[in-house]
Amino acid sequence: MKKGYALHLSALALLAGTGLARAEEIRIAVAGPMTGAVASIGEQLKNGAELAAQAINNKGGVNGNTIKIVVYDDACDPKQAVAVANRIVAEGIKFVDGHACSGSSIPASEVYAEADVLMMSPASSNPAMTDKAAEQGWSTIMRLYGRDDAQGKFIGPWIKQHYGTKKIAILHDKSAYGKGLADVVKASLNAAGVKEVIYEGINAGEKDYTAVVNRLKSLGVEFLYFGGYHTEAGLIMRQAADQNYKFQLMMGDSLATPEYASVAGPGAEGTLFTFPPDARGSDTAKEALAQFKQIGFEPEGFTLFSYATVQAIAGGIAKAGKADPKAVAKTLREITVDTVIGPVSFDQKGDIKDPRYDINIWKGGTYSKLSQ
Structure with missing residues (x-):
């Protein structure tokens, strides 16, 4: 070489x-x-x-x-x-x-x-x-x-204004996401003087939530806030619709998926959820x-x-x-x-600064921003 x-x-x-x-x-x-x-x-x-x-x-x-x-x-x-x-x-x-x-x-x-x-x-x-x-x-x-605490602070006053006189239930799926979100919504509502009739966790991954639906029905629940994912929420709403039991469901950001309508069927109609403004x-x-x-x-x-x-x-x-x-x-x-x-931009904890949210509603198999 x-x-x-x-x-x-x-x-x-x-x-x-x-x-x-x-x-x-x-x-x-x-x-x-x-x-x-x-x-x-x-x-x-x-x-x-x-x-x-x-x-x-x-x-x-x-x-x-x-x-x-x-x-x-x-x-x-x-x-x-x-x-x-x-x-x-x-x-x-x-x-x-x-x-x-x-x-x-x-x-x-x-x-x-x-x-x-x-x-x-x-x-x-x-x-x-x-x-x-x-x-x-x-x-x-x-x-x-x-963060959940920002989402909870946003939605708590809104729930009080629109459903504060109704019988409110708060359920969660025991996950870090679901329970965390349910906890901050509960705290926000309680601080505003609104007390739920029931606060409980359900078992995620089950196929039959008839017992959950019956419990809500027996308590006369008119508004349910559920911290969890679309799979369990969809089954609860489908099984409630099978009993002709109607109540207002509201959830967090996990509901922004078309699969919710597939799981919930007719029970999806009118469901509310929070999500950041749609950048689309x-x-x-x-x-x-x-x-x-x-x-x-x-x-x-x-x-x-x-x-x-x-x-x-x-x-x-x-x-x-x-x-x-x-x-x-x-x-x-x-x-x-x-x-x-x-x-x-981010704060010193590494969280995004100034998060914002909209309230969305499911109608006709899709969702859009709720006109308020």
Whole structure:
């Protein structure tokens, strides 16, 4: 081998070792329920992340580096979520778009924090996730979504104004998400002087909720707030409709999926739920909507929040000048990032600032903003 040629190869090897020889691939894990009862939410996260990465890569990537999305299934199960988190860490991935369910995000966040991996949830709303992170000094745990306490403070006064004189029941599915949301709604109502006739947990995953329906009926419940997911809510409403028992159901943001109408049948009609303002009607989402139209996917629910999460992570990396999770987390607390849902900024806990909500209503197999 000629001496000059050997030196040339050595130089290339050195550049490769420093990451300067070629553009690197920034891997972002999407962790959520790709299977199981709430797999529709996982599909939303996956499609949102993949199309965000596609758009960013088509514009030159992040500081010349491309984004690659790697999908992991936690089935909305805490134990599986921890296993997924450990796998993501072992595979050297430094950024996570997920998890979706609070019951998954909270235990998984400990794994990510210890490994200095940046986890940004586009859907988990239980305050405990970022509260614990702040208490422990875990800077890489964030969320691009509103907290339950913000949602509860928003909806409590509204329920009092419109249903405060009715017989109100509050149920939950015993999950970190469902019970957490039911607790803050209960606290908000009680503080406003409204007392529920019953506050209980139900067993998630069952197929027959006739006993629950009968209990509500015997108490004369006229308004039910349920903290949980669309699967159980849909069955409760379908089985109530079978008995010609009508009451007003209201829930949180988990109801933003077309599967609710499929499960609930005629019982879905008139159901109310809270959700952040729909970005699909904003100028910031026009380019993304064209992408989703090409693949025939309607970007409802948490889709655009997952899209925005990838945008936020990419924006943080670009501003920090390096794909270092701690540096990116610090940077994101100091800047505003333009995303598909609009400009986004974070507080020192890692929570999105100034979350807003609308009240939506199910009619004719779909939902839309309630005219108030």
